[in-house]
Amino acid sequence: MVIITNHDMQITKSDFILYxxxxxxxxxxxxxxxxxxxxxxSNFEKRLSAQGEEVERYVLKLFEGRKNFKTQIEFKTQDGLYSKADITEYLDDGCINIYEIKSTNSIKTGPPHDQIKDAAFQTIVAEQSGKIVKDIYIIHLNKEYIKKGDIKPKELLVLSNQTENVREIIPQTRNEINAAQELIKNRQINEQNCSCLYSGKSNHCDNFKFFNQQIPEKSFYLLPRIHKNKIKTFVNENRYILDLIGEEEVSENQALVLESYKKDQPIVNREIINNFFSIIEYPLHFLDYETFNSAIPLLDRTSPHAHIPFQFSIHKIVDQNHVDNFSHNEYLSEELKLPEELINKLEQCISPSGSIISWNKSFENTRNKEMGELFPSKQNFLSNLNDRTIDIADIFKNGYVDIEFEGSISLKKVLPVFIPELSYEDLEVSGGTDAMLEWFKMLETKDEVHKKKIRKNLLKYCELDTLAMVKIFQKLKNYIK
Ligand code: SF4
Incomplete structure (x- = not known):
């Protein structure tokens, strides 16, 4: 029997998921x-794990009155496997049941994170350490649950017996664990490349550079939505540098990025920009929301993981002949509540006509739809906003393309290149999840000075999102024929 003493050679559940x-x-x-x-x-992941603990608190309420269970029981095997079961139930016949708690609205199967596989790993480690596992449960949130008064754990949570599904994949999982153990024992592997050479940029992890040092910074991976067959051709022919790719080999949108690289300048399609300016109607309202969400619903009439807006920023341009003149309005909720006040403030700030301009409008439009469902009397107003919304980000798909955007059209990538003088870098709040976490801190703190500071940072962040759109809009206007 091999006894593993080197901690680095231990395989935990997270290691196995990584494998x-x-x-x-x-x-x-x-x-x-x-x-x-x-x-x-990321802040997002930290939040997810904190939410897992929150869910566990309610799961424990389901177990109230039972004495035969323990939480966070560790299982270790002599060949270095390690796991911690969220809940272990000890049965009279000496067997155990294992409960895995997930803060998701359903059981996730398949990549990138198969929760049945997680449970299979837990089961194998528990059994290999001498336990007899009878049943394996996954407890997750019920997406249909709507909070009304105190949280009712029995309604909030779904307790799903997954024994059959887990047992079915035990042999395969055991082979995978063996293979992972063998792999990490190797002192050497080929470090000159990795399999993501054959995948698009969105699949590359932060270790891509380590394994693929031969790839130049400006490679074909910067071409948006590049098909895997094309990637295979370029890799097999060792054509990473964009100079070796011909326009005729790629799609229209990719060809624009390629052209931008070869000419070392942005590629501007005035027709598309003209079209945007021909459909917008003044007054223009540049709109952005910040939202919070929580695995356990915090407010009555909301469900697990619902996104509730707590802040908006609106910049308004009234006169098409004076687009340098704009006004600004904003709203930031001072308490945890449904967004009725926010909608009322929106009604005051938005004119009955004129376009609403958003960056990736599906986010704002979905929030409007959801708020309309929460407040039926506001449904007409909110669905009218959706009808009037135009996505300014669309221009950057094929109307203004720059290799410096690195194949992305996110505002965070476009802004520093397009309007270098405006930047998110010096802001205390740096993204949507960050804004939500800061807002929660603002609500909790009793320290007025701290509260004021967070408030100011939040307002500054959301304002920059819409100011960025205004500045981008103004600059785009220079390209109209
Ligand atoms: S980039 Fe390489 S190291 Fe990273 S996930 Fe892909 S294959 Fe693995």
């Missing part, structure tokens, strides 16, 4: 941890 999504990443983590880039645990 399933990328074998080389696990090898790097275990063998060259100094080179492994964790991929900054």
């Amino acid at each position: 399933l999504s990328c074998k080389k990443s696990l090898w790097l983590l275990k063998n060259k941890p100094e080179n492994f880039v964790e991929g900054e645990s």
